[in-house]
Amino acid sequence: MDRVAKLVSQKAVVIFSKSSCGMCHAIKRLFYEQGVGPAVYELDEDSRGKEIEWALMRLGCNPAVPAVFVGGRFVGSANTVMTLHLNGTLKRMLRDAGALWL
Structure with a gap:
């Protein structure tokens, strides 16, 4: 849980994903198309990915x-x-978190 809290506090938008997940790909693309550069953590490529996955499920x-955090909060x-x-609502949340300037 501490690792997840630390990771989501480091950037305005954080996405926990798996490289083989179609919905994860769609969500990442949505943010990129909005002009947002999220921090993306591919759990299947992280040595501690299973640990993070369990923490996300506990949340x-x-x-x-995909698990999306904006402004340090789970969306x-x-x-x-x-x-x-x-x-x-998403665009407003992104602006409030400092991820969008328009």
Whole structure:
């Protein structure tokens, strides 16, 4: 849990992902297309990835990836992020966190 807290505090947008996950790819692309450069942690390529995955599940991430944090706070997984994007809330959150300037 401490490692996750440390990682999400280091950048305005953090995405925990797996390189083989289609939804993870879609979420990362969504942020890149918004002009956001998130910190992306590929859990299947990290030696401590399983440990982080368990910590994410304890935080309520189910499934564990993609897990998106904005401004150090857990936003949600793919469904939640897409809903926030479609209703315009995501862009506001990104601005408030300093990830977007427009």
